[in-house]
Amino acid sequence: MHQNMVEVRDLSKTFKRSNGEMLDAVKNVSFDIRQGEIFSLLGPNGAGKTTTISMISGLLTPTHGDATIGGHSITRQPLEAKKLLGVVPQEIALYPTLSARQNLEFFGKMYGLSGAALSKRADEVLEFIDLKDRQHDKIESFSGGMKRRVNIGVGLLHQPRLIYMDEPTVGIDPQSRRRILDTVKQMQTEMGMTVLYTSHLMEEVQEISDRVGIIDHGELIAVGTVGDLIQKVGEEDRLILKVGSQVVSELLLTRFRHEVEGVTGATHEQAHSNGSDGSATQPDGLIIVIARRGRRALPDLIRVANDSGLDIVSVEVREPDLEAVFLHLTGRELRD
Amino acid sequence: MQKILAIIWKELYITYTDRNLLVIMLATPLALALIISLAFSDLLSGSSDIPISNIPVAIVNRDQGVEMNGAAFNNGQTFINVLVPPANADEQTLADNALYQLTDAVVLSSVTEARAGVNNGTYAAAIIIPADFSERITYSQEHPTVEPASVEVYANPGASVSASIIHSIASSISNQIATGNIAIAATINALIERAQSDPAFGVQFGLISAAGGFQPDFAPAFSGETGAVAIERQTVEGRQVSFNPLVTFGSGQAVFFMLFTAMASANSLLEERRNWTLQRLIASPTPRYMVLLSKFVATFVTCVVQVLLLLVALTIIGSLLSGEFQIIWGTNILAILATVLVTALASAGLGVFVTSVVKTPEQGNVVGSLTAMAMGMIGGVFFSTQGIPVLGTLSRLTIIYWGVDAFGKLSVNRSDIEPNLIFLLLFGLVFFMAGWFIFNRRLNV
Ligand SMILES: Nc1ncnc2c1ncn2[C@@H]1O[C@H](COP(=O)(O)OP(=O)(O)O)[C@@H](O)[C@H]1O
Ligand SMILES: [Mg+2]
Numbered sequence: 001m002h003q004n005m006v007e008v009r010d011l012s013k014t015f016k017r018s019n020g021e022m023l024d025a026v027k028n029v030s031f032d033i034r035q036g037e038i039f040s041l042l043g044p045n046g047a048g049k050t051t052t053i054s055m056i057s058g059l060l061t062p063t064h065g066d067a068t069i070g071g072h073s074i075t076r077q078p079l080e081a082k083k084l085l086g087v088v089p090q091e092i093a094l095y096p097t098l099s100a101r102q103n104l105e106f107f108g109k110m111y112g113l114s115g116a117a118l119s120k121r122a123d124e125v126l127e128f129i130d131l132k133d134r135q136h137d138k139i140e141s142f143s144g145g146m147k148r149r150v151n152i153g154v155g156l157l158h159q160p161r162l163i164y165m166d167e168p169t170v171g172i173d174p175q176s177r178r179r180i181l182d183t184v185k186q187m188q189t190e191m192g193m194t195v196l197y198t199s200h201l202m203e204e205v206q207e208i209s210d211r212v213g214i215i216d217h218g219e220l221i222a223v224g225t226v227g228d229l230i231q232k233v234g235e236e237d238r239l240i241l242k243v244g245s246q247v248v249s250e251l252l253l254t255r256f257r258h259e260v261e262g263v264t265g266a267t268h269e270q271a272h273s274n275g276s277d278g279s280a281t282q283p284d285g286l287i288i289v290i291a292r293r294g295r296r297a298l299p300d301l302i303r304v305a306n307d308s309g310l311d312i313v314s315v316e317v318r319e320p321d322l323e324a325v326f327l328h329l330t331g332r333e334l335r336d
Numbered sequence: 337m338q339k340i341l342a343i344i345w346k347e348l349y350i351t352y353t354d355r356n357l358l359v360i361m362l363a364t365p366l367a368l369a370l371i372i373s374l375a376f377s378d379l380l381s382g383s384s385d386i387p388i389s390n391i392p393v394a395i396v397n398r399d400q401g402v403e404m405n406g407a408a409f410n411n412g413q414t415f416i417n418v419l420v421p422p423a424n425a426d427e428q429t430l431a432d433n434a435l436y437q438l439t440d441a442v443v444l445s446s447v448t449e450a451r452a453g454v455n456n457g458t459y460a461a462a463i464i465i466p467a468d469f470s471e472r473i474t475y476s477q478e479h480p481t482v483e484p485a486s487v488e489v490y491a492n493p494g495a496s497v498s499a500s501i502i503h504s505i506a507s508s509i510s511n512q513i514a515t516g517n518i519a520i521a522a523t524i525n526a527l528i529e530r531a532q533s534d535p536a537f538g539v540q541f542g543l544i545s546a547a548g549g550f551q552p553d554f555a556p557a558f559s560g561e562t563g564a565v566a567i568e569r570q571t572v573e574g575r576q577v578s579f580n581p582l583v584t585f586g587s588g589q590a591v592f593f594m595l596f597t598a599m600a601s602a603n604s605l606l607e608e609r610r611n612w613t614l615q616r617l618i619a620s621p622t623p624r625y626m627v628l629l630s631k632f633v634a635t636f637v638t639c640v641v642q643v644l645l646l647l648v649a650l651t652i653i654g655s656l657l658s659g660e661f662q663i664i665w666g667t668n669i670l671a672i673l674a675t676v677l678v679t680a681l682a683s684a685g686l687g688v689f690v691t692s693v694v695k696t697p698e699q700g701n702v703v704g705s706l707t708a709m710a711m712g713m714i715g716g717v718f719f720s721t722q723g724i725p726v727l728g729t730l731s732r733l734t735i736i737y738w739g740v741d742a743f744g745k746l747s748v749n750r751s752d753i754e755p756n757l758i759f760l761l762l763f764g765l766v767f768f769m770a771g772w773f774i775f776n777r778r779l780n781v
Contacts, residue, residue, distance in 0.1 A: 093612035110620035
């Protein structure tokens, strides 16, 4: 028995864009997913998560590299590999004019289920996603959250030991999101499944994952448990100081770094947000300060700022999280 | 195999529960068939076994004629010869000639009078032959080029179906004269030569010519080719066949609509790629070829169903119009089925091909419809393209031409449809394979 459910080695994908340019969507990505864990790929939109999942589910041929699922190469033994795998695409990959049950049964047949076994599995899955009473309604009549649940249900139908879930919480209300996150946990604890989960939302990744891979611009820039990754940035807090449209001098940032105890980094960022009248955009400056024991550093920071004539509009202290890790590794915020 | 069946079943289920698609597929052509039948029924007269008969036509022949080998030729006269029965014709001749039954032609000398007659509804159409008609189309030493000639068909818009039939007949006759003239000239030359070398034949030929009984037999020039509306005369065995415009018109429409259905059905492949159900299928342990093949087969089945339904509907209409049950498609059921199958195969293949070369379902809709329209236009659904220089040749590349041609032949119990079957079969296979190849490559990017 393989200890690693999935092994990804040197996986690359280069797309030829319509304008003729080449785009390296995934660059030399390698990682393992261990039996029974929830492994997440965290990265902003366009980072290459879907492209990676597509390659390791046999939808796209890698430009370079390979992956094995339960020891079967996805490029050389695709059918064996695919049997072990359930997929939940980022899109609602369902036939809108078929009912929930018809969708389940159709895709079940594609995984070789039939007859009474198929019917029984459809019942169980409908029970699990809590849509038994709506099973005969067409998908097009469902809410976003319900569609997402059926989308997941189809991936569970053939009782795979491994499931890929590509941003399964996109575009739904917080309540439905909660429900789906619980479902993912349940799949691991009650069904003993291995899960590859992708998201651009660090909160949910941080909550459910055993291990996380951070992906940006097609590169896997860090892999480890949430604890490991946070360790990387040290036990550091992030202080976010809103300064509006005021000019922030490089000198001030240097002073923060040198004069305030515990500060290891300070950067200035310009974000734009809509003005109160809703039309004009006003510059919305942020100073992001990385500091050990940030709360203690706060009074000194404010003092230095006042010294330089800078008004701090508001202050937010963030404990170290994956957002901080991403910032630390890339110099950018995860959500742009 | 079970998977293929499951995919095909899913396709058909979705198709037949989708009201819009069903409308495109069945209701539109059926409504069209109804309109055809209404249009045709007002022309119905008496108990004739041809659904349309006695279309009133005026012919004005202004053709000056040409002189060749010392003999005068007036090709405009051919229209009169073909459409107007000789004064001494007996009943049998009248009954045997489909064109005599179909039209009720009179010869007028004045263009103005003919136009006025069309305007006030006396005639469904007037065929007006220009003065230089023979000159343009006759090939001779002095005049070595054959130029396109135009015959005006002045039509009454209120009788559009009969007018379009007359239009087809006129263009058919003129095209046949144009293509047949060289052959006729050669035939006459051969006759004269033979008369010179064979005294007995020479005497006989001379007697007939002298008596004015010699009429060049144009029959060979009219046989074989079928235009948008076939003008069938007699079969080789000399059996009488009735000309049925429902066959050519109806089968043209049926194949034409089937093209749209094929395009729409194949296009769902792109829709499935957009909403990721295709990717879900490919991520399942189902070989790719099964997915594509099932789509193709489902498109094919849908096409077959549609054409069969239309053929049945047109049969019913034909029977209602003629007052008795008749299978207007001929009696060779197997050959008819084979024609239906290969026509559907060709359409499904083309549909898959179009799907493979466009990027989005929207593009697929546009390109698919344009392809179907272009094919209909070139293939002669709207007007006969036979004999028109480039279009006539291009029409040989269309599903419509070969399909309609096969249905036309079968309806008069001709069985020489092998070229049609082979062309359509190859057409379908080649386009499907090409589409498959391209689509597979595109899926991989
Ligand atoms: N078929 C394709 N052709 C060209 N570029 C593509 C294609 N699919 C994805 N991309 C590009 O590859 C990059 C990664 O995309 P994707 O894997 O979808 O990111 P994510 O899922 O992390 O949001 C993006 O820049 C995207 O525009
Ligand atoms: Mg994605």
